[in-house]
Amino acid sequence: MHTQALVDLTPAALVELIQAKHRQLLKDLPGLLDVREQELSSAFAAAKEARSTMNEDPSEANIQAHDEREAFRRSAESRVYRLRDACANTEQSMAYWADDTEPWRELLDARDRVDAGQAPRFKSKKKNGGDTS
Amino acid sequence: MKGPSSANKAGLSEDELAALVKNITELKEQRAAVRHRRQINALAITHAKRDNRSLTLPKQLKASDDSVVREALEAKTAFLNAHAERDSISATVPIPRATIEKRLRHLLKSLTKNIGVEGVKPVEVERAAFAEFFEFQALHRRVGSLESANEAMIVARERLQQALALLNKHNRNAHREEQAIQRQLDESFKAARALRREVARANPQARPAVSVAASESLMERFRAGQSISMEEMQDMLEHSSLFKDPNPTDLTDTTEE
Numbered sequence: 001m002h003t004q005a006l007v008d009l010t011p012a013a014l015v016e017l018i019q020a021k022h023r024q025l026l027k028d029l030p031g032l033l034d035v036r037e038q039e040l041s042s043a044f045a046a047a048k049e050a051r052s053t054m055n056e057d058p059s060e061a062n063i064q065a066h067d068e069r070e071a072f073r074r075s076a077e078s079r080v081y082r083l084r085d086a087c088a089n090t091e092q093s094m095a096y097w098a099d100d101t102e103p104w105r106e107l108l109d110a111r112d113r114v115d116a117g118q119a120p121r122f123k124s125k126k127k128n129g130g131d132t133s
Numbered sequence: 134m135k136g137p138s139s140a141n142k143a144g145l146s147e148d149e150l151a152a153l154v155k156n157i158t159e160l161k162e163q164r165a166a167v168r169h170r171r172q173i174n175a176l177a178i179t180h181a182k183r184d185n186r187s188l189t190l191p192k193q194l195k196a197s198d199d200s201v202v203r204e205a206l207e208a209k210t211a212f213l214n215a216h217a218e219r220d221s222i223s224a225t226v227p228i229p230r231a232t233i234e235k236r237l238r239h240l241l242k243s244l245t246k247n248i249g250v251e252g253v254k255p256v257e258v259e260r261a262a263f264a265e266f267f268e269f270q271a272l273h274r275r276v277g278s279l280e281s282a283n284e285a286m287i288v289a290r291e292r293l294q295q296a297l298a299l300l301n302k303h304n305r306n307a308h309r310e311e312q313a314i315q316r317q318l319d320e321s322f323k324a325a326r327a328l329r330r331e332v333a334r335a336n337p338q339a340r341p342a343v344s345v346a347a348s349e350s351l352m353e354r355f356r357a358g359q360s361i362s363m364e365e366m367q368d369m370l371e372h373s374s375l376f377k378d379p380n381p382t383d384l385t386d387t388t389e390e
Contacts, residue, residue, distance in 0.1 A: 006237050007273050014266065017245040018259065024247050032250070086253040093256045107264040114271035119225050121268065 015097050015104060022094040029090060033083045040080045043073040146335065150328045157321045160314055167311045170199070174304040177202045181209040181297055183290065188213065201296075201303045208289070208296040215286040222279045230276045233269050240266040 001009075050066035096103065114120055176191050194206060240262050246252065254262075351365055 001238070001241065003234050006234070006241060007270055009241070009270070011263075011267060014241075014244065014263065018263075021245050021247045025253060029250070083250055086250045089253050089255050093253075093259055096256050096260075104260070104263060107260055108267055110264050111267035111271040114225070114268055114275065117221075117225060120227070120272055122265075 011104065011108060015102075018097050019094065022090050022097065025086070025090045026094060029083060029087045033080070033087060036076065036080045036083050040073070040076040043069065043076040047073040146328050146332045150325060150332060153321055153325045153328060157318065157325065160318045160321065164311060164314045164318065167307050167314060171304060171307045171311065173197050173199065173202060174300060174307060177205050178297065178300055178304065181205040181293065181300065183212065183293060186213065201300055205293075205296040205300045208293040212286070212289040212293045215282065215289040219279070219282040219286045222275060222282050226272065226275050226279050228272075230273065233273050233276060237266060237269050237273070240269070 047066070047069040050062070050069040054062045054066040110121055173193060176194055177197070179185065180187070180191065180194060188210075190206065194202065197203065243252075243254070244259060244262050244266065351361060354361055
């Protein structure tokens with residue numbers, strides 16, 4: 001995006017862009033979650049089987065196979081949790097940004113303060129913190 | 134006994150002398166006017182210099198109706214106002230334009246670019262980024278105002294520099310004018326002295342000699358603070374070598390340095 005377009009971007013337009021992103025995520029994530037859950041089921045079954053085999057014959061090869069499958073199960077489980085979190089966050093965000101009462105308008109107070117000539121909230125990286133007084 | 138030609142010559146010289154004295158008076162008036170103008174110019178130059186931040190105008194300058202001086206003072210006021218405006222905006226813009234634009238791009242990307250699961254943030258984080266985006270956008274507008282104010286200050290500074298240059302030129306011209314008047318005055322004084330000598334030679338009895346007693350009485354009047362004419366003063370000075378002032382003043386002290 002060109003600088004001028006960036007500077008001219010209105011809050012409503014940005015909300016539209018955010019909603020578009022979340023709509024796309026809501027479309028993509030459930031399918032991905034299904035795939036990951038199936039992957040987790042397979043990983044869980046494989047790890048369980050490897051554990052049984054290892055208990056019957058605790059050879060070096062069986063122990064190594066069990067460790068690999070257990071690691072895969074843990075990573076699959078982690079991916080599923082992240083996806084579930086992402087789905088929950090996306091739904092929550094969608095609900096917020098698509099709210100007809102436009103609650104995001106209160107977030108423009110900082111902009112209005114700067115427009116009124118006040119200093120911004122963030123601290124400058126200058127040695128004196130940007131204080132020019 | 135003097136001949137008629139000698140008397141005529143003396144009369145003519147006295148007329149010339151009178152004309153010359155009148156001319157000298159006029160030249161002195163002109164010189165005083167030019168000196169006054171130069172004083173005003175010097176005050177205006179000191180006041181209008183860029184590093185002088187004083188807003189108090191000397192009262193001699195307030196009364197001046199010289200267009201060059203007025204322009205310099207107006208240019209100085211405009212410059213100080215533009216400078217103050219620029220500084221007040223600058224105080225609320227702690228970071229440069231490029232940093233603001235970089236931050237705006239980053240925030241827009243984090244809010245709108247779909248990079249999959251890793252790009253999903255809690256709504257609180259999105260809200261903070263949204264608020265920050267528009268705060269930086271407002272800050273970007275202030276940078277625009279700052280640049281406009283800076284340009285206005287540069288224009289005001291150039292105007293001030295031009296006005297000061299003109300004032301300096303004006304002052305140099307006044308200095309030359311004063312020097313020219315001074316040269317004319319020097320020549321006139323010289324001519325007047327020559328004419329006085331000529332008149333005195335042509336008519337030695339023109340003025341009766343003043344006795345020492347008369348000079349002393351004049352001195353008494355002078356000391357008493359009474360007014361004495363220029364001729365009486367000259368007479369008194371002619372006899373100043375005949376007596377010593379017991380309480381010499383700047384005017385009567387004949388001690389050579």
